Amino acid sequence: MNTPNQFLENLLKLMNNKLVFRLDWMSILLYVSLVVFGIINIYSTRFSESNLPFWDIGSPVGKQFWTFILCLSALPAILFIKSNLLERLSYIFYVISIIGLIGLFVFGQTISGATSWYLIGGLSLQPSEFVKITTAMVVASNLSSLQTDIKKRKHLFQILFLISLPFFLIILQPDAGSALVFVGIFFVLIREGLDLRFLYLFIGFILVFILTLLYGYFFISIAALILIFFFYLLIKRLVPKTKKLPFLICLGICVLFSYSVSFIFNSVFEQRHRDRFNIILGLETDTRGIGYNINQSKIAIGSGGFFGKGFLNGTQTKGAFVPEQDTDYIFSTIGEEWGFIGSSLLVLLFTIFILRIIYRAEKHTSIYSRVFSHAFASILFMHFFVNIGMTLGLVPTVGIPLPFISNGGSSLLAFSFMLFIYLNFDANRLN
């Protein structure tokens, strides 16, 4: 009775009904391999301190391992939550997480200068990691409501407020790195229809910012004047009716911004902030002081060569020359011990992961799911770009972990949950 066609149809139906078959297994595979690779490398960085096995909770890598197990066991639970329930709870989660951030100013634990942690019974919890999820949810929720139109200034400001609130609360901790991640949500807004001019403006500001640091605001002002003047002449020839005012405003903003960058850099920033930029921009070389981290990290990665020194054989890693090597600088260990093969493979895996999430997000019919998935991809991208860029000496030193890899329970939990929510939405996109 059953034709092969019918059989196939039934099979498809069955598969669609069974959650297991609808899951994005590729992402899960990427996730598991990244975390396992991470644990291997954390083990290597802390190898000289302890010879307990990795599953021992008392060993340096044990916490990460058991956090991973915890995440995996939470996976089914999260997958079975109805996605619209999450959508409805977005604001509540957001408010709770914001309260969590504010609470830090009272109950927070200060570790290496930043008040970013709660200490509960020997476990430390970093709320800023979880605010990333709730902010992504709240932005998704906001954008998905029918009335919202991102092109309207009022709505845009609303969304910007939702992003800025955690951004500034985290800046105050101070934890510039974690705050920087929220800038990534900007990409989501563009995807959702924000005027492209904002992007150009954004790029323009960054350019002016860097050039000001390199050449000083006076030079930049002159350069902007000349450039904009010729640009005006060019446009004037094409469109004779062009007004001067927009160009003057543009010039004014340029000069003002350049001046304020210069002012902030020289008067507001502390020396350590200045140093970080100066080293990246090549204005200063200092391999002993502030440039030490970057220099040692580059030495570690560079000395890995093509094949790497091998697992547990990294001399830089064993000697702990790179600080924070199990957390923010874990990529230097990977570069040293696994060489070009290992580190380029990791870069490739991350790239595939991010592209995969974007690709799947585009298929969502629900705006909420789509925005959330894009936000996830953006946040992942920001971490990927800033963290590896920093260890490779391309980006100023900003303390930010490499997702799934770096040692840190909060980070692993938050990124795992974010991934699981994405998996949930992805698996249920047809419902």
Next chain:
Amino acid sequence: MIKKSVLVILTLGTFFLFIFQLILLQLFNSEYSQLSENNAVEKRPVYPNRGLIYDRNGILLVANQPVYDLMVIPENIESFDTLELINGLSISKDELLNQLKKANRFSQKLPSSIIRQISKENRAMFQEKMWKYRGFYFQKKLVRDYVLPTAPNLLGYTSEVNSNELNEKSDYMLGEMIGRQGIEKTYESNLSGKKGASFYQKDRFNRIIGTYKNGEFDTEPESSENLTLTIDALLQQYGESLLQNKRGGIVAIEPSTGEVLALVTAPNYNPNKLIGRERSRNFSDLLNDTIAKPLFDRSLQAEYSPGSPFKTLNALIGLQQKIITPKTRFKCNHGHFYAKNAFMKCHCPNGTSNDLIKGIYNSCNTYFAKTYLRLIENAPTPKEGLNRWRDHLEKFGLGNYLGYDLPIGKKGFIPDSKYYDNWYPNGSWGGTTIISNAIGQGEILTTPIQMANFTAIIANRGYFIKPHFKKSLFQKEKDSPFIKNYTLVDPQHFETVIEGMHQVVEKGTARVARIKNIEVCGKTGTVENFIRLKNEKTQLTDHSIFIAFAPKDDPKIAITVFIENGYWGSRWAAPIASLMIEKYLTGTIKRKWLEDKMLEGSLMDEYAKPISGKPFEINE
């Protein structure tokens, strides 16, 4: 569309940027692996124990002993009982605090030494209390142990390499020990062996955290060589005791081999003084004693006029040049006029007529002055005469370095015609001008080891083997010292001079040196010497010299004794040389009275004369 792909473009862009940077860092830059090794791998040398030093009879002279440096790692210090530490390791409180401050300044994480070279006894006593002193620990180090404290002048010592040596010698590292002076320096490479290396993994504080790749690159040290010296330690020690409270030197050589049996200089010091905690203070004390100069090796470095012993050489040259024969006689009347108004004094009574042998044992100035005059004047020109004389002396090992295996020495001086042309231009000098050379005064300068060497030549009847200090098992190796260096004098001439020297001891000036059943040959010397005192040339009490060898027919030992300001050669030098010979040949001393006299005799009053102002004794 663009809006949708912004993040995709950024992600791909980042991907290529990172891959590009990884290629730059990992594939096209070898500098980083070097940097990483400098960073993280420490090469630590592994030392073989420094070679032991034995005397010719197998007596152990120099060994190694452990001493301990008290080290501290400032960051590990907890409060401790300062008083107990101060008393237990006998260090002053100020010194302790000072050293701790220094260590603090140097590094919080790296060890610094607080007290150097604590003896093993002191350390053992304090070790049990060490648990109370967190951050402190003892670090073992090997230094020299002078089992038989003797001959510091020829053994030399070891100390840490200095910055100049570090620049010159690439295989030494800061803090390593290097041989300084003497045997330790000459045979540094034999004694130190070849160090091996262990590689360690360091952390970012430069602390060692384990071996590097399980010791895959480690190399074993090559063991060092033990040295056997030619020195007879008991003779050496005996010589040192005979020279106590005197200044001077003794050199004893085995003529047939050139092996140096003893090389004594006085004043001296106990080599163990240069070990342990007082080392640097003791060393500067020695260095700052510019009057007695204990670090100045008089047997190798002091250039004296040889005095009368030199007459033997002039006799040999005269015989060889056929200007005298053993039967040649010269008359002496308390001396003679060698030129108008120029009289050379002698102690021969009026109307003496000496032949050569008598001339030697009476040490007749006149005889040798006349011989020397003939040497110079019978040649076609004085210049040729002088230079021929000098050629002879060069063959006797004078006027230049001998080439023995110790790092210090002096050339001495034998004048040539150029020298006198400088002083007396246009050839206005002749035999009479330089007549003092005849009796070993004048311009001639020799070191005691050079004198011992020419004594050995006489004993050998015409040749010497380069004096040396390391006993060699292979007597025929290339460049070995065992080449017979012949003089220009025929062997038969030596017998006459030797007979004369034998008579010196039998019935001449050095009867005190006679030993029962041993035929000793010798020659005394009483040497005029001058210093500048209060800007005036002042003649000091004469030096007492004696050269000798024995037994006459089968010489086993040739010796030179030089006692500064000891007056007659027979007063100090001859008895001491005689005792040394007796000790070496018979092993015991029968003439206790002489030994006691020499041991107890002191010249300290004499040496104080330039300061005390007492008159000097000068041989008339």
